[in-house]
């Protein structure tokens with residue numbers, strides 16, 4: 001008989017909050033007292049802090065990981081008639097945004113060991129309509145970005161990294177979000193770097209694309225009240241930015257703790273019969 005154990009939650013956000021309660025509460029109260037709830041120095045400060053952490057030139061905050069992916073596709077002009085290769089073994093947002101811009105999601109299967117895109121199948125799925133690839137670094141494990149960038153370069157394709165589940169993960173010497181053309185992050189509360197509400201960000205070294213994303217996330221507005229194209233309203237609010245600034249300082253430690261716990265599960269579970277535990281790639 002299979003017994004389910006309900007007493008161990010997969011994660012406990014209250015526990016994380018309790019550990020940093022004083023800092024977070026003080027920062028949130030400061031925002032509330034300041035009256036500056038949208039934009040401003042706290043949001044700009046977080047963008048800079050994230051750009052420095054990921055080691056990219058530009059970071060643009062937005063409302064969610066979904067919006068980050070959507071804005072990236074829009075910034076590259078991907079739309080009707082275009083194909084975007086991705087995985088179906090992900091949260092729906094990854095493919096939803098491809099449909100939302102009018103393009104066609106082309107799914108390739110995953111590698112059984114890593115649960116990430118099977119790169120051999122990516123290469124065979126490319127057609128003259130393919131414009132981009134969205135690799136998803138699932139459960140914190142990066143896709144082999146060396147091989148993927150090689151494929152993308154040969155076919156002149158844009159690589160939009162879905163880093164929603166992998167803030168702080170490294171491929172070789174580089175953090176995810178700094179290897180593709182753009183990186184898209186989610187700050188949904190349960191993510192490695194999670195706020196106390198929705199949030200997201202896009203990282204890139206391409207100044208032109210960054211400027212386009214800044215315009216699109218602000219209703220398509222370039223100069224005040226002059227709208228270049230139809231955009232969206234996608235802001236990260238100052239309270240979230242304040243919380244994320246604090247949590248970013250703990251991220252590397254928390255990620256190390258997660259890895260330690262994962263390897264304990266790995267070593268015990270792999271001793272059991274009929275259980276295949278996830279394979280960890282070396283990191284290129």
Ligand SMILES: Cc1ncc(COP(=O)(O)O)c(C=O)c1O
Nearest residue numbers: 064065066091093164186187188
């Ligand atoms: C792989 C992946 N991509 C995209 C998203 C979308 O992020 P958000 O919920 O912040 O819109 C998520 C998380 O929910 C995710 O896990």
